[in-house]
Amino acid sequence: MMQVSKTSVIVKSVVSLLFALIWVFPVVWLVLSSFKPGSELFTFPLTLFPKDFSLSGYISTFSRYNVFRATYNTAFITFFATVITLIMSCMCGFALAKYHYKWLSVFFMCMLATTMLPTEVIMSPSFTVILNLGLYNSLWGAIIPTVGTMTGVFLMRQFFISIPDELLEAARIDGANEGRSFVQIMVPLCRSQIAILAIFSFRWRWNDYVWPLLALTNPDKYTLQLQLRTLSGAEAVDWSALLSFSVLTMIPVLIIFIIFNRQIMSSEVSSGVKG
Amino acid sequence: MSRKKKNPLDRNQGWALLFCAPNIIFFIIFFLWPAVIGLYYSFTNYDGWRNMDFIGLQNYINLFHDSQFYSVFWNTVLYVVVSVPLGMIVSLFLALLLNDEKIKGNSITRVLVYWPTLLSTIMVGVTWKWIFGESFGVANYVLTSMGLPSVGWFSTPAAAFWTTIIATVWSGCGVNMLIYLGGIKQIPVDLYEAATIDGANAWQRFRSITLPSLKPVTFMILLTSTINAFKVFAMVQTLTNGGPGTATTYMIQYIYQTGFTRNRHGYASAASMILFVVLLIISFVQTRMNAKQEEA
Numbered sequence: 001m002m003q004v005s006k007t008s009v010i011v012k013s014v015v016s017l018l019f020a021l022i023w024v025f026p027v028v029w030l031v032l033s034s035f036k037p038g039s040e041l042f043t044f045p046l047t048l049f050p051k052d053f054s055l056s057g058y059i060s061t062f063s064r065y066n067v068f069r070a071t072y073n074t075a076f077i078t079f080f081a082t083v084i085t086l087i088m089s090c091m092c093g094f095a096l097a098k099y100h101y102k103w104l105s106v107f108f109m110c111m112l113a114t115t116m117l118p119t120e121v122i123m124s125p126s127f128t129v130i131l132n133l134g135l136y137n138s139l140w141g142a143i144i145p146t147v148g149t150m151t152g153v154f155l156m157r158q159f160f161i162s163i164p165d166e167l168l169e170a171a172r173i174d175g176a177n178e179g180r181s182f183v184q185i186m187v188p189l190c191r192s193q194i195a196i197l198a199i200f201s202f203r204w205r206w207n208d209y210v211w212p213l214l215a216l217t218n219p220d221k222y223t224l225q226l227q228l229r230t231l232s233g234a235e236a237v238d239w240s241a242l243l244s245f246s247v248l249t250m251i252p253v254l255i256i257f258i259i260f261n262r263q264i265m266s267s268e269v270s271s272g273v274k275g
Numbered sequence: 276m277s278r279k280k281k282n283p284l285d286r287n288q289g290w291a292l293l294f295c296a297p298n299i300i301f302f303i304i305f306f307l308w309p310a311v312i313g314l315y316y317s318f319t320n321y322d323g324w325r326n327m328d329f330i331g332l333q334n335y336i337n338l339f340h341d342s343q344f345y346s347v348f349w350n351t352v353l354y355v356v357v358s359v360p361l362g363m364i365v366s367l368f369l370a371l372l373l374n375d376e377k378i379k380g381n382s383i384t385r386v387l388v389y390w391p392t393l394l395s396t397i398m399v400g401v402t403w404k405w406i407f408g409e410s411f412g413v414a415n416y417v418l419t420s421m422g423l424p425s426v427g428w429f430s431t432p433a434a435a436f437w438t439t440i441i442a443t444v445w446s447g448c449g450v451n452m453l454i455y456l457g458g459i460k461q462i463p464v465d466l467y468e469a470a471t472i473d474g475a476n477a478w479q480r481f482r483s484i485t486l487p488s489l490k491p492v493t494f495m496i497l498l499t500s501t502i503n504a505f506k507v508f509a510m511v512q513t514l515t516n517g518g519p520g521t522a523t524t525y526m527i528q529y530i531y532q533t534g535f536t537r538n539r540h541g542y543a544s545a546a547s548m549i550l551f552v553v554l555l556i557i558s559f560v561q562t563r564m565n566a567k568q569e570e571a
Binding site: 009012013015016017019020023024026027029030033041042044045046088089091092094095096099101104107110111114115116117118119120121122123124125126127128129133144145147148153177178179182203206207208209210225228229232233239242243246249250253254257261265268269 | 287288290291293294295297298299301302304305306308309310311312313316321323369372373375377378379380381383384385386387388389390391393394395396397398400401402403404405406410411413416420445448450453454456457499502506508509512513516527530531534535540543544547550551554555558
């Protein structure tokens with residue numbers, strides 16, 4: 001039995017609370033600031049809560065920037081990239097877990113290597129590839145390159161390894177071919193894992209910056225992140241609009257997190273890699 | 276167990292290939308192809324438009340004489356060497372602190388520490404840029420109201436460097452903390468009980484039980500955080516824009532600017548290849564070290 005003294009419980013609780021406050025403060029400060037009128041943003045003394053609650057930042061954001069268009073573009077990219085990622089990762093993860101050929105393990109090693117040479121390192125040639133494939137300035141240019149994610153494959157592979165081989169053997173004896181046993185037996189088994197990968201993929205693509213940056217130039221095609229970057233990179237930053245815009249971009253991720261926080265946090269432990 | 280059955284497996288080889296085909300194709304198009312093009316570019320003076328003459332090793336020779344490249348490279352190394360260990364220490368500390376279920380509020384703290392990892396890199400940059408704003412930010416407001424001098428967060432190189440470190444640690448700790456928590460949960464409780472009976476104090480228990488048990492987890496976190504730190508781009512670009520001067524311009528931003536702003540794609544690709552080799556060496560060394568420790 002581990003004996004925990006009362007003082008140590010109190011000290012630990014206080015430290016824990018302190019860290020919680022430190023970690024939550026930056027975002028809370030940003031969100032509360034977004035409800036301050038422009039004049040109050042820069043007048044000292046600063047207050048945590050807006051003295052004069054105002055939506056003027058949000059109104060100017062909506063009137064000056066095409067928030068709906070950017071949201072639509074981002075949602076389009078996120079949706080299709082996620083669907084394709086799920087299908088591909090499921091198939092490839094299954095093959096890597098259940099078949100044992102030399103070339104498969106070689107391919108798996110190659111996939112692992114992609115984590116060492118991320119797209120960020122080779123942006124110029126990646127841009128050339130997008131250009132040559134005719135994906136430049138198309139939303140698909142921010143979708144197609146991202147779907148072969150190593151992390152997705154890895155997540156699914158780990159899951160399929162945990163499913164006993166006997167299930168597959170039994171289906172084979174019953175005369176089902178591999179495609180059928182995959183679709184009818186394996187996929188239904190991994191529904192919860194697919195849901196986890198869907199949540200991950202949603203977040204990666206919603207927050208993605210590098211591929212949209214390379215593929216999209218027309219402001220019409222901008223995603224929320226590109227728009228956010230344009231706003232924050234301006235010579236004279238319009239903080240009032242920037243704050244409210246950034247709050248808007250994180251709402252969907254926040255909602256997903258509130259609903260699924262248990263699943264997200266426990267799956268993070270098992271995956272440990274980012275896509 | 277039944278892996279050795281020959282005939283059905285051979286027939287299944289086609290299926291395996293079919294299942295992997297999309298990923299293999301995408302791997303070739305969006306990883307292998309760019310990597311090869313990048314290597315080729317690095318031997319040319321490609322400007323993204325007309326010129327693409329083969330110039331041999333000239334880009335590499337120039338890079339080794341380029342003082343700006345050196346300063347960017349060492350800035351990046353310094354950033355990695357400070358942010359990765361610091362992030363790991365904070366994550367481990369938080370994991371140890373928040374492991375105790377008996378302490379109320381721990382689960383909420385876990386959620387709150389984890390939450391920033393879900394923000395986009397640009398959001399992280401915006402959040403801290405708003406806090407460290409020199410004339411309007413809350414950081415300087417707090418400092419001055421405590422009677423301290425305000426800090427030029429983005430105009431002094433050292434301060435700007437620390438803003439990038441703080442933002443990195445803040446946004447990355449959550450995941451590593453969770454991985455450490457998972458590792459701590461797997462340490463058998465009787466180990467601690469036996470040690471306590473033998474008279475080991477808390478520090479000794481930590482040194483000789485917790486730390487060694489967490490070695491594999493630590494290795495994994497070290498590798499992923501090092502690569503992630505070298506990859507840093509949008510967050511710092513948003514936060515400091517690489518300034519003042521090039522004090523916080525790290526490799527990826529340098530490569531991006533050299534390629535896309537100054538149209539020196541060949542030169543940028545040479546820098547990419549150097550970064551790639553560095554990442555490769557780091558992964559190799561870390562993997563080897565881990566393998567050796569496991570043998571010992």
